[in-house]
Amino acid sequence: MPDWPHAPLHRFDESGVYFITAGTLHRQRIFTETAHLNALQDLLFLNAKKHDCMLEAWALFSNHYHLVVSTDDGAKLHHMLSRFHSESAIAANRIDRAVGRKVWFQFRDTKLTYERSWLARLRYTHENAVHHRLVARAANYPWCSAGVFERTAPSAFVETVSRFPINRVQVYDDF
Numbered sequence: 001m002p003d004w005p006h007a008p009l010h011r012f013d014e015s016g017v018y019f020i021t022a023g024t025l026h027r028q029r030i031f032t033e034t035a036h037l038n039a040l041q042d043l044l045f046l047n048a049k050k051h052d053c054m055l056e057a058w059a060l061f062s063n064h065y066h067l068v069v070s071t072d073d074g075a076k077l078h079h080m081l082s083r084f085h086s087e088s089a090i091a092a093n094r095i096d097r098a099v100g101r102k103v104w105f106q107f108r109d110t111k112l113t114y115e116r117s118w119l120a121r122l123r124y125t126h127e128n129a130v131h132h133r134l135v136a137r138a139a140n141y142p143w144c145s146a147g148v149f150e151r152t153a154p155s156a157f158v159e160t161v162s163r164f165p166i167n168r169v170q171v172y173d174d175f
Helices: 034-050 074-096 115-131 146-152 155-163
Strands: 016-024 053-060 064-071 104-112
Touching: 016 074, 016 115, 034 053, 034 064, 034 074, 053 074, 053 115, 064 074, 064 115, 074 104, 104 115, 115 146, 115 155, 146 155
Parallel strands: none
Antiparallel strands: 016 064, 016 104, 053 064
């Protein structure tokens, strides 16, 4: 079967580390309230655990998100994302009393095969709230892994990631 040319192609056919970016339909700011973002984060954690996917970094916003996720089976990641999108859309629509509203539009994924790509995307994801001018320090944004990373990762690794250049990372992030 030929690839569908009108949407990003998703090939979760093997284990590995993936960088995922997803956006809402028409870039709508749906997850604007604390309750929305808390529910979104809770559902992300629940689905990652349920599908044996390890979240290495995450950043959740009103109209998009970024993830760095590792999995021992690409099919598990595909199922995790499907359930996460479905359940988070239902939850947001319940909160907003917007039954049937389409929430998520598309997502893009990249399998990270080089250590430098992985390190750059870890930092990019951690620093995304600063990039969008939501906070001055990434660890202060509650729906991001930066604070957890700073508190729990070995200090030498935190230092390595924090110094890693991200100016060449090409991510669709026009939100």
